Amino acid sequence: MEDNQPPLPEWMKNAHQYELYLGGMKFDRKVLEKCVEAAKESGIENEDLLKQTAFQMYYGELQLKSTNRIKGNVVFWFWITAGWILIALLGGLGIGVLSSLL
Numbered sequence: 001m002e003d004n005q006p007p008l009p010e011w012m013k014n015a016h017q018y019e020l021y022l023g024g025m026k027f028d029r030k031v032l033e034k035c036v037e038a039a040k041e042s043g044i045e046n047e048d049l050l051k052q053t054a055f056q057m058y059y060g061e062l063q064l065k066s067t068n069r070i071k072g073n074v075v076f077w078f079w080i081t082a083g084w085i086l087i088a089l090l091g092g093l094g095i096g097v098l099s100s101l102l
Contacts, residue, residue, distance in 0.1 A: 032058045 035057040
């Protein structure tokens with residue numbers, strides 16, 4: 001079965017060494033291979049349907065990773081914003097104290 005596969009394009013031969021982006025999302029070959037194995041285990045015999053199913057699973061997995069990254073960014077920016085608000089309030093309080101002393 002391995003012998004019947006077409007050769008990889010030049011830009012994918014060393015894909016494990018470089019970060020490869022497709023459609024703005026990082027291409028992860030390991031995840032794609034796991035999705036292809038899972039699609040084969042489901043018993044799909046039509047090759048086109050197998051490829052479509054594997055790609056949908058891969059795309060769904062990348063969307064899940066992207067969603068988790070966005071959630072992490074929301075928490076990060078919440079604390080950054082809260083920190084700046086705290087700094088502004090303390091700065092205003094400090095200016096108020098200084099102006100009352102002078």
